């Protein structure tokens with residue numbers, strides 16, 4: 069059901085829109101409104117997917133025109149989702165923040181964050197067994213915000229590297245300068261780190277990097293300890309490590325926890341005028357430490373891991389499933405009104421454009437990449453060429469509406 073409140077505000081929106089949003093040509097076209105007698109609601113066979121950082125927000129500041137763009141799509145009943153490699157908060161919290169900043173009511177179902185797909189691992193998938201009651205270590209984010217997100221997803225036994233540090237600071241002595249920070253949220257471990265008798269000690273079954281780590285050093289040390297351990301028991305070393313007669317020279321062959329990353333972004337568009345290192349930067353740094361420790365690919369040793377987030381196929385599949393679910397709630401069954409096209413508006417060629425261009429839709433929809441100039445991409449020939457360039461999200465929405473021949477109607 070379309071929220072009736074929006075139709076009342078359409079008049080205000082229209083004035084604001086005309087004044088600030090669009091060049092005169094588009095104003096005429098867009099507002100050559102089709103005022104018709106009560107005709108059945110039109111069902112758009114297209115939708116939009118918006119990246120957040122560098123498209124809608126720059127750090128936490130709204131990018132001009134972002135609010136009006138989302139307001140127009142909501143007003144016209146054109147579905148969209150926010151598809152971000154960001155995270156660190158629960159979807160409901162993040163979407164409430166964005167809703168406030170952009171002054172557009174948004175439902176938690178419209179956002180897909182980097183770690184949203186991890187929720188599916190609580191009860192398990194065909195490939196992965198349920199982790200609901202297993203001990204999982206969640207890395208990254210501010211304080212233990214990501215632990216609380218994981219617990220909201222349904223994980224019941226979640227620890228953080230800060231818990232390990234506070235239980236035994238000698239694990240990484242150089243983080244004692246951050247003791248006051250860790251004191252605020254660290255919890256007692258479900259089992260102690262017991263170097264004298266590790267078999268009775270803490271055993272970790274999976275490691276999730278939910279968001280960009282704040283203490284790369286401690287997190288690198290603790291993840292490395294677990295990947296070199298026997299059976300994920302913290303404080304042990306696997307005797308298989310380095311054995312040439314075993315696959316991967318014996319590394320990660322002894323029941324160590326699987327390592328999941330949620331965001332491949334090497335750089336992202338923050339408030340600073342140049343792109344900043346993202347979670348992909350942490351992963352690359354960890355891969356370097358892993359290679360230095362094990363000999364790495366040159367020595368036939370790989371870091372066995374799972375990386376999700378844009379541009380990965382799985383993240384786009386998860387996002388499209390969410391979009392299709394949302395549409396069928398608005399318009400009724402999926403088959404009645406198939407989704408033909410999704411305009412993916414992004415600022416990062418490596419994640420947004422590459423992902424949309426290479427995504428093979430399970431529904432047969434066409435993902436049309438639009439690259440904007442308000443984030444990571446700063447001009448020139450991008451590494452991954454979009455189907456369309458646009459100066460900003462406003463122009464991207466204008467282009468998509470024209471491309472789909474959508475005529476703006478007024479209530």
Ligand code: G3P
Pocket residue numbers: 119120121122151152153154155280331333335336337346347416
């Ligand atoms: O940490 C967030 C950053 O990696 C990119 O976020 O919204 O541009 O996918 P976004």
Ligand code: MG
Pocket residue numbers: 119120121122123337414415416443
């Ligand atoms: Mg971005």
